Amino acid sequence: MMDVYIIVFFIFGTIIGSFLNVVIYRLPREKSIISPPSSCPECGKKIRWYENIPIISYIFLRGKCSSCGTRISLRYPFVEFLTGIFSSLTYVKWGLSLDTFFCFIFLSLIIAVIFIDIDFKIIPDEINLLGFISGIIYSFFRTDFSILDSIIGAFVGAGFLFLIAYFYLKVKKIEGLGFGDVKLLAFVGTYLGWFGSLFTIFFGSLLGAIVGIGYSLLSKGKYEGKLEIPFGPFLGIAAVIYLFFGEDIRRFYFGG
Numbered sequence: 567m568m569d570v571y572i573i574v575f576f577i578f579g580t581i582i583g584s585f586l587n588v589v590i591y592r593l594p595r596e597k598s599i600i601s602p603p604s605s606c607p608e609c610g611k612k613i614r615w616y617e618n619i620p621i622i623s624y625i626f627l628r629g630k631c632s633s634c635g636t637r638i639s640l641r642y643p644f645v646e647f648l649t650g651i652f653s654s655l656t657y658v659k660w661g662l663s664l665d666t667f668f669c670f671i672f673l674s675l676i677i678a679v680i681f682i683d684i685d686f687k688i689i690p691d692e693i694n695l696l697g698f699i700s701g702i703i704y705s706f707f708r709t710d711f712s713i714l715d716s717i718i719g720a721f722v723g724a725g726f727l728f729l730i731a732y733f734y735l736k737v738k739k740i741e742g743l744g745f746g747d748v749k750l751l752a753f754v755g756t757y758l759g760w761f762g763s764l765f766t767i768f769f770g771s772l773l774g775a776i777v778g779i780g781y782s783l784l785s786k787g788k789y790e791g792k793l794e795i796p797f798g799p800f801l802g803i804a805a806v807i808y809l810f811f812g813e814d815i816r817r818f819y820f821g822g
């Protein structure tokens with residue numbers, strides 16, 4: 567029997583994903599995320615409610631603005647779909663619980679971080695702060711985790727990344743890491759704890775290195791030294807992996 571909640575959670579997730587698209591577009595441009603209602607960035611035509619149904623509208627509009635025909639990026643339905651999948655997965659893993667609620671907040675914020683960092687090479691303070699506060703609040707309700715674990719997680723993650731950023735800046739004179747990444751680890755640490763923070767940094771670095779090397783090989787060194795790959799997306803992916811598989815990763819690492 568298919569659990570109908572999986573579908574309910576998926577639909578709910580796509581609606582939140584639609585809102586995340588607005589956040590990703592407007593927050594780094596310092597526009598209000600509440601008003602005005604969405605419009606085509608090309609011709610300014612207001613998007614009607616039936617043109618704003620997650621994923622479905624994109625298919626019916628064939629990926630074009632109904633007024634001027636400008637292509638709508640495939641990323642919009644992708645973000646909606648991804649958020650829907652994450653929403654369903656939180657339900658599958660944590661059921662109808664506060665864990666599901668808070669972990670979905672975590673995942674939604676990480677999605678916003680990943681795409682804003684790809685577009686603008688920044689991670690807005692608003693997102694990191696919201697994540698940090700929600701992680702602290704969540705720790706009050708957790709059975710596996712105390713508020714102290716949450717705060718230590720934030721300090722270990724942000725502190726470790728800060729030292730790396732400082733080293734690059736002062737010793738190697740490279741602005742390799744943004745302080746947005748440091749603040750991101752403070753947010754991530756409140757949810758994942760000290761071990762999850764360190765996992766996020768190491769696994770995120772590994773992913774970044776693999777992609778960076780792959781990219782420079784494919785481009786035959788064309789971007790050598792000039793290529794600026796944002797770190798946030800890799801940290802975000804690593805944090806999501808730990809959120810879902812943290813227990814297995816800890817068991818693998820510590821044995822038992």
Ligand SMILES: [Zn+2]
Pocket residue numbers: 606607608609610611631632633634635636
């Ligand atoms: Zn248009």
